[in-house]
Amino acid sequence: VETLRTWEGRYGFPTPERKRSGHRVYPLSVVPHLKLVGEALRRGHRAGDVVGASEATLEALLLATAPPAGPPPPLPPVSTAAPTATPASVPIANAIALVRSYDAVGFGHELNAQWIARSPLAFLSDYLAPLTHAIGEGWATGELDVRHEHFFSARISDFLSAVRRPYDTRAQGPLAVLATLEGEAHTLGLQMCALVLAMSGYRVLYLGSELPTAQIVQAMREQAAPILGVSVAPSSNRSTGAALKKLRRRLPGTIAFLLGGAGAPELGAGFLVMRDLVQLAHWTRAGA
Numbered sequence: 586v587e588t589l590r591t592w593e594g595r596y597g598f599p600t601p602e603r604k605r606s607g608h609r610v611y612p613l614s615v616v617p618h619l620k621l622v623g624e625a626l627r628r629g630h631r632a633g634d635v636v637g638a639s640e641a642t643l644e645a646l647l648l649a650t651a652p653p654a655g656p657p658p659p660l661p662p663v664s665t666a667a668p669t670a671t672p673a674s675v676p677i678a679n680a681i682a683l684v685r686s687y688d689a690v691g692f693g694h695e696l697n698a699q700w701i702a703r704s705p706l707a708f709l710s711d712y713l714a715p716l717t718h719a720i721g722e723g724w725a726t727g728e729l730d731v732r733h734e735h736f737f738s739a740r741i742s743d744f745l746s747a748v749r750r751p752y753d754t755r756a757q758g759p760l761a762v763l764a765t766l767e768g769e770a771h772t773l774g775l776q777m778c779a780l781v782l783a784m785s786g787y788r789v790l791y792l793g794s795e796l797p798t799a800q801i802v803q804a805m806r807e808q809a810a811p812i813l814g815v816s817v818a819p820s821s822n823r824s825t826g827a828a829l830k831k832l833r834r835r836l837p838g839t840i841a842f843l844l845g846g847a848g849a850p851e852l853g854a855g856f857l858v859m860r861d862l863v864q865l866a867h868w869t870r871a872g873a
């Protein structure tokens with residue numbers, strides 16, 4: 586009942602009838618609608634996106650995100666403790682075990698559980714970014730191999746695209762073009778950046794990895810985009826700084842050029858280097 590009251594206050598649904606005493610009474614007719622909301626939440630959609638939605642919208646959403654046919658999958662080994670009481674290392678260790686055993690279904694459940702347990706920004710900053718770095722550590726120490734990293738990267742890339750979709754459909758803000766330069770294959774940081782921008786209402790033109798600078802310039806022109814975001818991993822070489830400066834010179838000075846990723850060089854004026862996603866979120870809130 587507590588939850589229903591919160592939803593009513595926040596999203597205007599469900600609306601109860603009132604007894605003479607003032608107590609709320611929920612009509613039975615609202616139950617099917619509530620079940621649809623419950624199922625959408627169970628599949629990882631956020632309350633803000635589904636609680637106020639009509640039954641028709643929810644049905645369409647559930648159809649689009651239908652789980653594969655067959656018996657329900659076993660529950661993943663998620664800690665039952667309250668999220669705040671769980672040390673960050675526990676969910677990370679869980680996730681690594683699921684990656685190591687290529688348990689796509691279990692890992693999907695774990696990602697959904699972590700997504701629901703935190704705000705989107707906390708999910709990215711406190712869970713997914715440390716998990717991605719832990720995968721890198723495991724890879725470097727030989728505990729994991731590149732096949733595990735590929736499995737992980739593919740799952741995360743799918744997950745980030747899926748959770749971004751509802752924000753993309755509603756976004757009406759300035760357009761941000763996102764890409765990595767030639768030779769740069771790391772895209773997960775860029776996808777995280779795309780999600781933060783979309784959540785803040787920015788439109789995102791996500792162009793992925795290894796894009797020649799001339800192509801980036803052309804896309805920016807065609808779309809009259811005011812923002813460019815480029816991600817640089819620590820494996821990038823020395824020529825990256827020069828390529829970024831060249832790209833900057835080919836763009837109008839009014840364009841906000843965001844640089845992120847652990848290998849992003851400090852290039853001075855003309856670049857906004859963001860060391861983490863919280864910084865990016867602040868930037869978007871400040872109205873860019």
Ligand code: B12
Binds near residue numbers: 720772774
């Ligand atoms: C996944 C991965 C890969 C995948 C990438 C798949 C994909 N689709 O992205 C593949 C297999 C392709 C790969 C390849 C390589 N990789 Co790699 N990779 C990783 C791993 C595990 C994750 C990388 C990642 O996504 N990090 C992104 C985020 C989580 O971290 P971040 O850079 O700190 O960014 C944060 C912020 O800056 C922000 N952000 C990021 N980008 C942007 C952009 C903007 C605009 C903004 C505002 C913010 C922002 O978001 C993040 C959240 O906090 C890392 C481990 C690690 N520690 O990162 C190794 C790692 C980066 N890779 C490494 C290496 C060596 C390589 C290879 C050279 C391996 C090889 N011998 O072939 C190649 C290079 C390929 C290339 N040409 O680029 C090393 C680099 C070491 C170094 N200092 O040189 C690392 C650190 C692994 C390790 N521990 O050894 N890799």
